[in-house]
Amino acid sequence: MDRLFDCVVIGGGVIGTAVLDRLACYDLSALLLEKEDDVASFATRANSGIVHAGYDCEPNTLKAKFNVLGNPLMWRDAELLHVPCLKCGSIVVAREREQLDELVRKAEANGVEVEVLDRKRTLELEPNVADEVGFSLYAPSAGVISPYQLAIAYADRAALNGGEILLEAPVVGIARTSDGNFEVQTPKGTFKARIVINCAGAYGANVNDMAGAEHYETSYRRGDYFVLDNTERKNVNTVIFPLPTAAGKGILVAPTADGNVIYGPTANDTSLGDTATTLESLDELKRNVPLSYKRPAFNKCIRVYSGLRTIIGHDFVIGESEKVDNFFMAIGICSPGLTSAPAIAEFLTDGVAKRLGAARKQNVVAELEKPVRVKELDDVALNELIKKDSRFGRIVCRCEKVTEGEIVQAIHSPLPARTVDAVKRRTRAGMGRCQGGFCCTRVMEILSRELNIPLTEVKKGLGANIARYRIKEVNDD
């Protein structure tokens, strides 16, 4: 017989994993279904990673509400989950003071602390703003976080607290049985649920349609980025925004939580599934970055990437469907979706728990065990560790100084890393300037050994393998 869950969460992005994480604190059964081979595989892995202060959201919108509520939750979660982050503040740069007036008004309405800085004080904070910058709006509560590590950490903590996660389980249909429960169909089986929560990101509207819930027209906007070598990090202190436009918050320059710098995103209208960068938009970045930042170093680029914003109307869609009882949604979650994630999760979980009459569990894991990051250990601690497990002395990723021990740790974490990309997101192996040129084959060997699969079965991610065929001389028989 199909298992009956109190709650099935559809989608393993930062929203879905945050929801599962909060649900797992209650006395209820919850299952997260993710269509890819790891959580954080789409928008969550490719965005700006900004923890927004919330000054720019239109007042009295869900975006404003959840951003402002989410910001402090985010910093607290990052600490408990040991997710790399940096509360570095943000500035919006402008030529004239008046250009910042509207943002100041919105900040007041949203209850967000901001301060207008003149050029001198702006330069004290950020010496490399463009020469044209006369003023800036400083928001001290803003910063950056590793968005995929956050989602992975939510998934890990959820798993430790009894939340279940099924990967490679795309939802293909949602039916309702006579007893009022849902039947969520995937190629890996059908799962019964009292409550379904749609956190399917770019596919959110499709999932709504499957359930017969409200139909939404979705539009998609692609954003291309440059990732700069970590040697550029010393030149950027805060998140530097231009003035916002109708298309979004504009092309920013920001440190990343892991010590790189990003330039981006562009805003290109596109269709579902398109995350291909284009020559045109990369050129657009090259033209626009210097408008706010005078030290662009495109020759230090180590990676270009692109992410997809999913837009439904002008606001988030959050709450229970009016057409389908017990069907909850958090869709159309574009910026500031990452910052809003913990607040959205708490809001939805409160509603779900009340509906189910579920009480909070005693003794849940609140703080994750801090994963070993050799780069952060002092000499004495590192040598103690290596005495116990020599794999922490074997560097696999030269650029980011990641050891075999850390990779094995990721492969055996609560939500295990099973692909090269999954290892990369958890450990940073392959994220440095050589982009895995040296370590990819080593990571593959370790995955092959730890998962006991042949090397040809080791995937980069999303189901695609790397070492595809044996050469002619080799005969495995």
Place this chain on the structure above:
Amino acid sequence: MTELFYDVVVIGGGPAGMAAALAAREKGAKTLILERDVRLGGILNQCIHQGFGLHYFSQEMTGPEYAKRFSDAVAQTDIEVRLEAMALGLGEDRTVSVLSPSRGLEKIRAGAVVLAMGCRERTAGAIMLPGTRPAGIYTAGMAQKLCNVSGYLVGKEVVILGSGDIGLIMARRMTTEGAKVKLVLELMPYSSGLKRNIVQCLEDYDIPIKYSHTITRVVGSPRITGLYYAPVKDRKPILEQEQYVSCDALLLSVGLIPENDLLNGLDIEMSPVTGGATVDERRMTTIDGVFSCGNVLHVHDLVDNVSREAEIAGAAAADFAMGKLAERGKQYAVVAEGDVRYALPQRIHEGGVQKLFFRVGRVVKNCRLVVESGGKTLLSKKYMVLAPGEMGSVDIDASALEGDIKVRLEI
């Protein structure tokens, strides 16, 4: 933490490191090699093709064979070799911190340090390759390692971007493994690899190469299914002439970068052209007692030159460590001009005959390489053709210099 002392610590156990260590030991220095891999030999271990050693050993051999000559020689000495040992830090006082699974983190004090870390390949990210970011895109060296060391083929319908030597070698290698190499695309109007590799790896196998072409977008997800490419004018693609080719693997051979990460944060002069430190004729950098050689100094075309250069660095490092580095004459700068992209060493002390390495920035035919010091011509040598893919070398008489040394081409 244990603190150890060696006269000479060589960072890197590839061809440069081994030759430097042997030369240092020859001079009587207590020498240590730090190698991050599980064996000595560096990148030579995956270069199973012929073409090594013609100059140094007057014999053609494969990469592993060439490496073995040196690793055998190292084994005959009391040079200490630390494997799986990654140098994590270098101080201006020549303290090296090194991490290894067997000994943990150690600080090693060195009388002299020889940098011999080699180079890495430029990546899709570094060239801002547009399109999707699927599985199936590999640096040529990674595909080579998978093929020659691990025994796996990365695809059967291959396009190669760039005409660096590893890409050309892999075009042939994958062809002999049954893959179809459909196309090689080169942004520049000339190859960045050796002429002999164009002939032996492409022409002999009827593999087409399109010069002045580049990729405009990669297609496919999660695996590459093809790509669009176009001719370029002033390095910008002409999008109206975009064409499509299907493939299941894309190899990148778009440049090598000396791997000098260890020097980040040090007060050391680096060359923006070579990507390596600047050195004098003994291969000493601007940090006293820190020497550099091989591909970490500048990317070579032939390993034979690496070995010779490393011997200079290793011997000088030993002399420095033991306080025997001879007094030299006055130091002059070596300045590359015009079509000469760089000349190395970047500083020369007056005295003796010295070897200058140089590369040109474009293909130049029927030209003359002129080396001057002050108003005095030290050398004027005629060339039928000079190409960026080939490193040139000349001996100059530096016994009586009259000013900075200028290296230029006369056409």
